[in-house]
């Protein structure tokens with residue numbers, strides 16, 4: 001398995017786990033900001049869903065096989081699954097700041113040693129996550 005293959009499967013797994021955490025928050029958020037956050041989490045998980053598909057298809061374009069089971073996603077993800085279903089909304093947002101920040105940091109460390117096109121692809125994911133972080137942090141102010 002090449003470095004590129006390992007990295008892209010790690011990114012795929014991590015984004016898949018983040019997608020499910022966002023669905024969890026979308027379903028379970030409560031409080032005065034319910035409507036706003038319920039919709040905001042939907043916006044974020046919709047982006048994740050598109051991203052997961054783009055990552056897997058980028059892998060196929062490189063003639064690599066994307067992992068396709070939850071078992072492997074849990075094993076390879078940089079993020080742990082969210083097991084709580086009754087978090088305070090503020091805690092949900094704080095957890096998302098931690099998760100997106102960790103992905104930005106780790107993905108940045110992956111950039112060296114990739115082919116230029118895959119490097120650009122990962123850089124765009126980082127850029128998207130930095131934008132998500134700006135929005136989530138703004139909600140926490």
Ligand SMILES: [Fe+2]
Pocket residue numbers: 026042
């Ligand atoms: Fe929904």
